[in-house]
Amino acid sequence: MGFGQLPYDVAHVLGGAMLLVSFVLLYQRRTAALVNALALQGVLLAAAAVWQGYVQGAPQLYATGLIALAAKGIAIPLFLRRMMQSRMPDRAVEPAQSIGLSMLGGVLLVALAILVVLPATTGARALAREDLAMALSIVLLGLLTMITRRSALGQVAGLMTLENGLVLGAVGVAGMPLVIELSTAGLVLVVIVIAGFFARLLRERFDSLDTDMLHTHRGEGR
C-alpha cells in the first residue's frame, strides 16, 4: 500500500486533519471555538476509525468509530458547551505562553515524533508507520496543550487531544482487540467527566477556573 492508493490516502488525510486540529486546539484562545475544534477532532477520529474498519475488514472498529462519534463528537462538546453557558461567561482562554512559542514547540514535537517512530517501526507497513508517527505527534501536542493552558477547559482539551491520539494509534494497528479500545475510550470518558466535575468544583469553590489558584492551597504557600 502506498501513495496514490485510496485506502492509504484517505487514512493519511484524516490523520493529517486531526493533527491540524490539534494545532488549532493548541493556539485557539476563544472557548467557543475551542469546543468546536474538539468536536471536529472527535468526528475526524470517528471517520478515521470507520475507514480503518472498512480497510482492515474489522467490524469492531465500526463500533469504536460510533463510540468516538457519540462521545467525543457530540456528547462531550454538548456538555462542555452547556456548562460553559450556564457556569462561565464567554471569556477568552488565555494560554500561559505566547502563541508563537507554543506553535513552534508543537512543530518541534512533531519532528521529534517522526524521528522516533520511523526508525523504531522499520518493517511495519507504511500506513501503520505514518499513522503511528501522527498519533504520537497528537499525543505530544495534547500534553503540550495541557502544559500551556491555564484554564480547566484548556486542560480538558489537552487531555482529549492526548486520548484521541492514543485511539488513532490503536485503530491504525491491524488486529488490536476490541476490548482494549473500548476500555481506553471508556476510561478516558470517565477521566473527562471527572475533569468536568473538577472544573465545576473549582468554579464553585474559588469562582474561577484558573488552576493557578490552587497553588496557595498546597500546604506550604509561596
Place this chain on the structure above:
Amino acid sequence: MLVAFGSLITQILHVALILAAAPVIVGVVRWLKARLMGRRGPHLLQPWRDLLKLLRKRPVLAESASLVSSVAPYLAFGATALAAALIPSFAQGMLLAPMADLVLIGGLLALARVALALNGHDAGTPFGGMGAAREMTFAVFAEPALLVCVMVFAVLAGGSNIDAIGAALREGAMGMRVSLLFAGLALVGVMLAENARIPVDNPATHLELTMVHEAMLLEASGRHLAVWEMQAALKLTLWFALLAAIFLPFGTAPAGSGPLAWAIGLGLWVVKMALLAFGLAFFESAVAKMRVFRVPDFLGAALLLALLAAALIFVSTGLA
C-alpha cells in the same frame, strides 16, 4: 519548430489573457462579496471603467515627491507582470516556462513590494511610512512560508519550476497528500497577506490608521494610481493562477498540444478562477479583520504549517 511556435503563441495569449482578466477578477470578487452581504453589487467591468477613468485624469505629485513616485508604479507593475507571465494559466510549456522558477517569482514579487514601499516613503508622509513598515514586516513572515512550500513541491516534482510542478502534480499519481493540504493552507495564508485581503488588511478600508496597502498609495493619483490599482489586481490574479496551477492542475493543456486542448484548458481555467474568487469572497465575508499585531501570529502559523508539510513529506518520501 511547430512546438516553438505554439509555445510563443500560448505565451502571448496567456499574457493578454491575464492582463484582460485581472480587473475582471477583482470585479467578480467585489460583486460576490456584495451579493453575499445582500447588496446588488457593482458591474463586473467596473474596475476596468475605474482604470480608464483614472488614466484620463491629470496626476498630482506631492511637492516633496521625487522621481521614485513616477517610476515605482511602472517598475512594480513590470515585475508583477513578468511574474504573472511565468505562471501557466490554460497551457503548459509556454515560451518562458524554462524560466518559471518559483524562487524567481517570489523575488519578482519582492521587487514589486519594495517599489511599493519606497513609493510610500517618497512623499514623506506619516501614513505612507507606517504602511511601508507594516508591509515589509508582513513579508518577513510570508516569504519563508512561500519558500518552505516551494521545498515541499520540489520534493514532489524534483525542482522548483512551476511548470514542472504543475505537470508532475497533474500526471503523477500523487493522490491526496496531507503535506499538500498543509502546504495549500499555508499558501492561502500567504496569498491573503500578499494581496492585502481580510483578515490581514481590508481592501475597501478608508481608515488610515488600519490600512497597509492603501496607506502607501495615498499620494498616488491619475495614471500612477491606475497603474498601482492594475498592479494589485494583477497580483491577485497571479496568486489565483499560482494556486490553480499547483492545487487544481487538471485540464491544463500539456506542452505541445493544439488549439482544442487550449480551449478546454481556458474554459477550465475560467471555472477555477471563479471557484477561487468565490472562496475568497466567502472567506472575506465570514471572518473579521485582525489587529495589525496579530498578523505576525497569523503568518507565523502559515509558516509553521509549511514546515509541518515539509516534515510530513520527508516522512513519506523516506518510506517510499
Place this chain on the structure above:
Amino acid sequence: MLTLLGLCFLALLGLAVWGGSGRMPRAMFLGCAACMAGLGLAGGLALAGGELPPTPLPIGPPWAPSLIALDALSAWFLLILALVGLPASLFAAASPPPPAPVARAEGAAFPLFLAGMAAVIVAADGFSLLLGFEAMSLASWGLIAARHPRGPGRRTARLYLGFAIFSGLCLIAGFALLAPAGLGFAAIRTAPPEGWRAGMVLVLVLLGAGSKIGLAPFHVWLPLAHPAAATPASALMSGAMVKVALYVMLRMLMDLSGPAQPLWWGLPLVAVGAATALIGALRANLEQDIKAALACSTLENMGLMVVGLGLALVFRGADLRPLAALALGAVLLHALNHAGFKSLLFLCAGAVASLAGSRDPDRLGGLIHRMPWVAGCAMLGAASAAALPPFSGFASEWLLLQSLIQGWRVAEMSVQLLAAATLAVAGMAIGLAAAAMVRFLGLVFLGRPRTPMAAGARDATGLMRAALLIPAAASALLAVLAAPMLALGGGAIRVLLGANAHAPVTGFDLVLGEVGARYAPWAVAGLLALAVVLIAFAVRRRSKLEPTRGPAWDGGFMPPPAHLPFGDPLSQVSAAGLGQPIRRSLGAIALGIVERHEVAPPGSALPAALRVEAEDRGFTHVLQPLTRLRRTLSREAELLRNLTLRVYLSISFGTLVVLLALVALLERG
C-alpha cells in the same frame, strides 16, 4: 605573476611608511588604490589560467621559508579584496584628511591592513597565513583606535582587540593540530586530521575564523567595531576582512582537512550561520546609525555564506558532488556580490555622513533631491542587498536557496528537517534584509529633510563620485554576468571539491543540472526592462496630461505653515517607528528589549514618551556568563522547592521528551 605580487606588497609596505610620515596623504591613498588594482589584476590573471604554484620566499621563520601561492581559490578572494580595496582607497583619497596625529596613524595602518589581508590570501603555509591574519587584525584595530583616543569608541576598540586576540589564538591552535608534519599546505594535505583531532580543528576554526566573521554568539563586537572606524576602513572591514576570515574557514575546513570528513561536519556551520543571519538581519532593522545597520546587514550576509559552506560540507559528506558544487558556488558568488554592494553602501553612507553631516537617520531625509548620484548608487546597492531580481544579490541568494531546497536529497531525516528549518530562517533573514534596506533608503534619501543640514547637503563630486561609481558598475555587471563570472571561479570549486566538480553554470544562465531549475539574469533584466517600457508606453498613450505639483495630501492634514519650510519634521516616520513592527514581532529573538511608556500626569503639558532600551543577547548571554551561571546555580536550589503544578508537569513532560530524543539517537547510531 610573482613579480606583480611582490611589487604590490613592497609598495604597500612602502606606502605604510610614507603614510606614517603624514605627508601628502591623498597621493598615498591613490598609491594604495593602484596596488589594489594590481592585486586585482593578479587575481584575474590567475583565474584565467596563470596560477602561481607554491613558491618559497627568501624570507620566513627560521625553520622553513615562507611559501606563497595563487591557486584559483586565492585568486577569487584576491579579486574580492581588490573590488573593495580599490574604491575604498579612492574614497579615502577623496575625503578631507583628519587632524595630523590621526592622519599619521591611519596613513600607516591603512596600507598595512590591505597588505595583511592580501598576505592571508596568498599564503601557502600556516605561518605566513597566521602572520598576515595578525597583521590584519592589529592594523584594523589601529584604524579604529586612531579615531577614538578615549570614550566609548575606545572601549569598542578594546573589545575588538580582545576578540581579535581570541580568534588569533584559536587559529594558531587549529594550525598546530592540523600540521604535525609541517606548516606548508602541501604537507598538511598529505596527512589530513582524523578522529578527535579533526573535531577539534572544526571547533577551533569555528571559534577563530567564526568570531572574525561575526558568527553568533561572537557577533557582538562587529556592529560596534565596523562603524567605529573611518568610512573607507569600515568598508574594508565589512566588505573584505570578513571575507578573508571566510577564506580561512574554507581553506582550513574544506581544503586542508581533506575530503574524507563526515557529513555532520556541516551541521554546526548551518545552524550557526542561520542564527547569525537572522540576528544580523533583525538588528539591521533596529539600529539608529546607518553605518551600524549596514554592519548588521554584513552579519546577515556572512551568516548566509556560512550556511552555504556548511551545506557544501554536508553534500560532500553525503557524496552529492553536484549539489556541493551548487552550495559552494553560492558561497563564492555571494562573497563577490557582497563585496560589491556592501562597499558601495558603506561608501554611500560615508558620503552622506560627510556631506549631509550625520549618520543618524532621524537627522537626514530627502537627500535624493540634493544628492542624486549618491542616492542612485545607494538604491542600486540596496536593491542588490535586498536580493531583488535582477540585481546582483539575487543571483547568489537564488543559488543558496536552491541548495537549501535540494537539501531533501540527503537521505537522512534529521538533515532534511534541518534544511527545511534553515530554509525558513534564511527566507526570514532575506525578508528582513529587504525591510532594512527599505528603511535605509526611505529614511535617508526619500521623504522630506528632517534638519537644515540635510536640506543643505551637496552631492558627491570628482574622486568621491568615482569611488562610488566603481562598485556600482561592478554590482551592475555582476548582476547581469553572474553566470560567466561564476564559471570563471569554477577553478576555486575544483580546488575544494576535486577535479570533476564544476560550477552550476551553462552559458549565461545559472542552471542546476539534473533538477532543471534555471535563473537567467540577462533574460530577467531584459524582460523586466521590456515590460516596464511597454507598460509606460501604453499608459502614456492613453494618458497624456503632464503631472502638476501640489502639497502632499497626507490623509487630509494641513500643509505646514510658512515658518516650517520642510513641514513638521515630527510628522514623518522616525527610525524607531519604522522598526517598531519588527521589534514588536521578532525583536525578542536577538535583543533583550525593555519598553517603557511614560504618560504625563493629568494637567501636565509634557508629551508622552516611549522609551525603548535594547541590548544584544550576545552581551547578556556570552560576555557575562560566569556571573549569571553562579547566580542561577545558587537560585536554582531554592526554586526547586516551590514550583507550581504546571511546572512540575512540564518537568516530567520535558524528561519524557528528552528520553524520546535519546531513543531516537540510540536507534540511529
